Amino acid sequence: xxxxxxxxxxxxxxxxxxxxxxxxxxxxxxxxxxxxxxxxxxxxxxxxxxxxxxxxxxxxxxxxxxxxxxxxxxxxxxxxxxxxxxxxxxxxxxxxxxxxxxxxxxxxxxxxxxxxxxxxxxxxxxxxxxxxxxxxxxxxxxxxxxxxxxxxxxxxxxxxxxxxxxxxxxxxxxxxxxxxxxxxxxxxxxxxxxxxxxxxxxxxxxxxxxxxxxxxxxxxxxxxxxxxxxxxxxxxxxxxxxxxxxxxxxxxxxxxxxxxxxxxxxxxxxxxxxx
Amino acid sequence: xxxxxxxxxxxxxxxxxxxxxxxxxxxxxxxxxxxxxxxxxxxxxxxxxxxxxxxxxxxxxxxxxxxxxxxxxxxxxxxxxxxxxxxxxxxxxxxxxxxxxxxxxxxxxxxxxxxxxxxxxxxxxxxxxxxxxxxxxxxxxxxxxxxxxxxxxxxxxxxxxxxxxxxxxxxxxxxxxxxxxxxxxxxxxxxxxxxxxxxxxxxxxxxxxxxxxxxxxxxxx
Ligand SMILES: [Zn+2]
Numbered sequence: 001x002x003x004x005x006x007x008x009x010x011x012x013x014x015x016x017x018x019x020x021x022x023x024x025x026x027x028x029x030x031x032x033x034x035x036x037x038x039x040x041x042x043x044x045x046x047x048x049x050x051x052x053x054x055x056x057x058x059x060x061x062x063x064x065x066x067x068x069x070x071x072x073x074x075x076x077x078x079x080x081x082x083x084x085x086x087x088x089x090x091x092x093x094x095x096x097x098x099x100x101x102x103x104x105x106x107x108x109x110x111x112x113x114x115x116x117x118x119x120x121x122x123x124x125x126x127x128x129x130x131x132x133x134x135x136x137x138x139x140x141x142x143x144x145x146x147x148x149x150x151x152x153x154x155x156x157x158x159x160x161x162x163x164x165x166x167x168x169x170x171x172x173x174x175x176x177x178x179x180x181x182x183x184x185x186x187x188x189x190x191x192x193x194x195x196x197x198x199x200x201x202x203x204x205x206x207x208x209x210x211x212x213x214x215x216x217x218x219x220x221x222x223x224x225x226x227x228x229x230x231x232x233x234x235x236x237x238x239x240x241x242x243x244x245x246x247x248x249x250x251x252x253x254x255x256x257x258x259x260x261x262x263x264x265x266x267x268x269x270x271x272x273x274x275x
Numbered sequence: 276x277x278x279x280x281x282x283x284x285x286x287x288x289x290x291x292x293x294x295x296x297x298x299x300x301x302x303x304x305x306x307x308x309x310x311x312x313x314x315x316x317x318x319x320x321x322x323x324x325x326x327x328x329x330x331x332x333x334x335x336x337x338x339x340x341x342x343x344x345x346x347x348x349x350x351x352x353x354x355x356x357x358x359x360x361x362x363x364x365x366x367x368x369x370x371x372x373x374x375x376x377x378x379x380x381x382x383x384x385x386x387x388x389x390x391x392x393x394x395x396x397x398x399x400x401x402x403x404x405x406x407x408x409x410x411x412x413x414x415x416x417x418x419x420x421x422x423x424x425x426x427x428x429x430x431x432x433x434x435x436x437x438x439x440x441x442x443x444x445x446x447x448x449x450x451x452x453x454x455x456x457x458x459x460x461x462x463x464x465x466x467x468x469x470x471x472x473x474x475x476x477x478x479x480x481x482x483x484x485x486x487x488x489x490x491x492x493x494x495x496x
Contacts, residue, residue: 267371
């Protein structure tokens with residue numbers, strides 16, 4: 001088996017998904033369970049080290065700063081360190097459970113929060129113990145690789161003063177006090193559920209978040225340039241996201257004032273992609 | 276017990292289809308797409324109907340159990356065909372939401388189930404009339420109403436699948452769907468000839484080739 005596969009890894013330096021070609025045989029034969037792949041790309045050239053498991057899922061990305069680039073290539077290095085990605089100081093599951101008494105509600109609430117972040121809406125976490133609120137804020141911001149600045153911590157008696165165009169969530173009551181976006185968030189809920197199944201769920205979700213941020217950015221670029229209609233299946237290929245996730249991103253774009261009418265639902269294409 | 280080659284052919288088809296079911300089931304576990312779930316049920320029922328054909332080998336051909344299994348197999352065939360139609364038509368109805376076309380598509384979908392229901396009703400009241408045994412398998416006179424419904428719906432399905440193939444630009448999805456289409460067409464044609472002409476074991480062999488082709492299309496990455 002020497003089939004080639006393309007694995008996508010989100011490179012923070014490029015702010016883009018990088019396609020990495022790997023050999024099936026080389027990935028499967030890794031004794032440590034993880035294949036370590038060095039990808040050199042971009043302008044100026046730089047490298048990222050990507051850890052890929054046997055299911056072709058990216059389990060970790062490193063950004064070596066002292067890497068001298070000699071020529072363009074992608075190589076598999078036999079990994080001697082059986083790198084396993086430890087959870088951060090707190091497990092992803094624990095973070096999720098901060099957002100509801102039951103797992104199901106917590107996942108729903110957290111998806112609503114993520115949706116507000118994607119729409120760049122301000123978010124107020126309410127806790128009378130400021131330090132607890134700050135800790136949760138830090139963990140959420142880490143999911144977004146610290147690239148956003150939308151969250152603040154407030155106390156319960158400040159709730160009334162908050163703008164209506166924001167999300168206000170009480171960490172003590174585990175309840176949404178105010179939200180300004182109301183849409184289906186199943187896509188995000190599924191992302192969370194999938195991540196929770198993984199050993200390194202926190203990292204997994206971080207990766208999913210950066211992917212969806214990237215796709216959403218691309219979608220907005222395409223929507224603002226487009227002058228003729230486009231099939232959503234083609235859009236899915238161009239912004240590198242599953243076609244089932246497109247309606248969610250289109251809803252977000254509409255909420256941000258984009259015209260999504262050029263995007264046509266490809267019914268026949270759905271058939272070909274469903275089995 | 277009267278196992279003949281024909282029963283083992285059904286068994287091979289059933290096994291292949293169960294493998295395909297597992298593969299699509301795995302896909303459903305990760306994408307949770309309702310359309311994928313419908314396909315899983317479709318292919319699973321298909322597999323079960325092949326298993327029913329195989330289990331005829333446990334009994335005397337043209338006996339009472341054979342008649343029951345034949346009826347069960349036929350009703351599954353009706354459900355499978357109508358379900359496949361819904362699988363193919365539903366995404367189109369979403370595509371044309373809020374237009375007259377959507378209403379037409381939904382009416383067609385309902386008509387497919389009504390026809391299948393009508394055929395199932397006839398099947399329920401039917402006394403199976405065996406006409407003989409060929410190569411270990413019993414033959415019975417197939418009522419034209421049931422046969423007509425299955426053939427009509429299957430050819431509608433083939434037509435829509437053909438549209439999917441023609442419209443698809445992505446080569447990966449086009450090839451997979453084309454293989455599924457070819458396999459399904461071979462299977463339907465063989466079954467059609469079998470129920471009209473009662474030829475020898477060669478026809479079930481061809482229908483098995485059709486099903487194996489379908490399985491290959493599904494398992495192909
Ligand atoms: Zn890069």
